[in-house]
Amino acid sequence: MSKFAQELLLVGSGGAIGAIVRYLCVLGQLNYYRTTNLTTHPPFPLATLTVNLAGCFAIGLMGGFGWLSPENPRRLWLAVGFLGSLTTFSTFGYESWQLLEQSRWGALVANVLINLFGGLGCVLFGIWIGRMMFSPTT
Numbered sequence: 001m002s003k004f005a006q007e008l009l010l011v012g013s014g015g016a017i018g019a020i021v022r023y024l025c026v027l028g029q030l031n032y033y034r035t036t037n038l039t040t041h042p043p044f045p046l047a048t049l050t051v052n053l054a055g056c057f058a059i060g061l062m063g064g065f066g067w068l069s070p071e072n073p074r075r076l077w078l079a080v081g082f083l084g085s086l087t088t089f090s091t092f093g094y095e096s097w098q099l100l101e102q103s104r105w106g107a108l109v110a111n112v113l114i115n116l117f118g119g120l121g122c123v124l125f126g127i128w129i130g131r132m133m134f135s136p137t138t
Helices: 003-035 046-065 073-086 089-101 105-134
Strands: none
Touching: 003 046, 003 073, 046 073, 046 089, 046 105, 089 105
16 A cells, blocks of 8 residues: 555544544534523534634644654544544634624624634643653653
8 A cells, every 4th residue: 555545544534533523522512402401502612612622732732742743644643634524613613603693792702712712722731731741851
């Protein structure tokens, strides 16, 4: 098998698993709201926020571990494949647009700010943890 084919297999298999995990997060959120009789529609896109923040933390952790170099096969499976399909920036954009159309200003602002600053914070936290774990002790 060629190197290119191996890389495609890594990205594709990681992407398939990431998409499944993301879908399970959405189903879990919807099931929670249905079984608790709170509402039939989530009042806030918590599943998207959760996978975005978890993905930001995970890619930050990978950066801290030094796993994001182009030569590292972990990058292809985990960062490009799994995290690429797990995190849902396009869904975030659409859900934000829906909140805007519904004039749900508080939820819109919270969604944008928490995803943006929470995501950046999770990346930084992941890098810090990764470097702490893999830094040589002096």
